[in-house]
Amino acid sequence: MQPTADFDPAHLAHSLLRRSRQGALATLMAGSGDPYCSLVNLASHLDGSPILLISRLALHTRNILADRRVSLMLDERAEGDPLEGARVMLAGRAEEVADGEREFVQRRYLAAHPSAEAFVEFKDFSFFVIRPSGAHLVAGFGRIVDLKPAQFLTDLGGADALLEAEPGAVAHMNEDHREAMNLYATRLLGADSADWLCTGCDPGGMDMQAGRATLRLDFPERVSNGTELRKMLVRLAGEARAKGQGKEE
Numbered sequence: 001m002q003p004t005a006d007f008d009p010a011h012l013a014h015s016l017l018r019r020s021r022q023g024a025l026a027t028l029m030a031g032s033g034d035p036y037c038s039l040v041n042l043a044s045h046l047d048g049s050p051i052l053l054i055s056r057l058a059l060h061t062r063n064i065l066a067d068r069r070v071s072l073m074l075d076e077r078a079e080g081d082p083l084e085g086a087r088v089m090l091a092g093r094a095e096e097v098a099d100g101e102r103e104f105v106q107r108r109y110l111a112a113h114p115s116a117e118a119f120v121e122f123k124d125f126s127f128f129v130i131r132p133s134g135a136h137l138v139a140g141f142g143r144i145v146d147l148k149p150a151q152f153l154t155d156l157g158g159a160d161a162l163l164e165a166e167p168g169a170v171a172h173m174n175e176d177h178r179e180a181m182n183l184y185a186t187r188l189l190g191a192d193s194a195d196w197l198c199t200g201c202d203p204g205g206m207d208m209q210a211g212r213a214t215l216r217l218d219f220p221e222r223v224s225n226g227t228e229l230r231k232m233l234v235r236l237a238g239e240a241r242a243k244g245q246g247k248e249e
Helices: 010-021 061-067 097-110 114-118 160-176 178-188 226-249
Strands: 022-028 036-042 049-057 069-075 087-096 125-138 144-147 197-202 203-211 213-218
Touching: 010 069, 010 087, 010 125, 010 144, 010 203, 010 213, 022 178, 036 061, 036 213, 049 061, 049 097, 061 097, 087 160, 097 114, 097 125, 097 160, 097 197, 160 178, 160 226, 178 203, 178 226, 197 213
Parallel strands: none
Antiparallel strands: 022 036, 022 069, 049 125, 069 087, 087 125, 125 144, 197 203, 203 213
């Protein structure tokens, strides 16, 4: 089935990855290989790969440790018939996060799920990242597409300086620029006014959250370091303010 001309499947899959906070995780039962499905919370790595925080006491974790092949279903959680909304199924392998990367992954996960701080240090809990091998996107009639990882993950090549600056940039936005965050949400993305927080930045955009609501602010151009990120956020804040002035006039 071929998609319609106005459909951008790569962008939609990418957006679902960035905005989703829960998903249905399918694993293979250790020993029998029978399918097993469970509900999990998730956040996104810098490239968009899903981050999971799961307990070794859970059956799905034991399954992963025996066979790393998994699939993950994400959907828009739109009102009405859920089958009318977009959803994406990722296939790939779940890899346990090494000690050297844990602090970074933990920070991104807790930004999306602050309540997890109560048990994140429990010895039986570990972080896993799903490394996708492909995706199957369904977004309505004529909008069913298979995608390769390069089409929906963010290319991090040449962005080492941005990765180093990202934690400080996120903290700075949340501590000093909450007004700008609300402007991005309301005037650039059409969302309701709320206490919007930045949960992460990457070369292609910024992730935002207010309670259970999530947004993705895509950058018009790729950024690769802290200076470019700052200039981009200032530029977008100016565009948001200009939109507000236009409405008032």
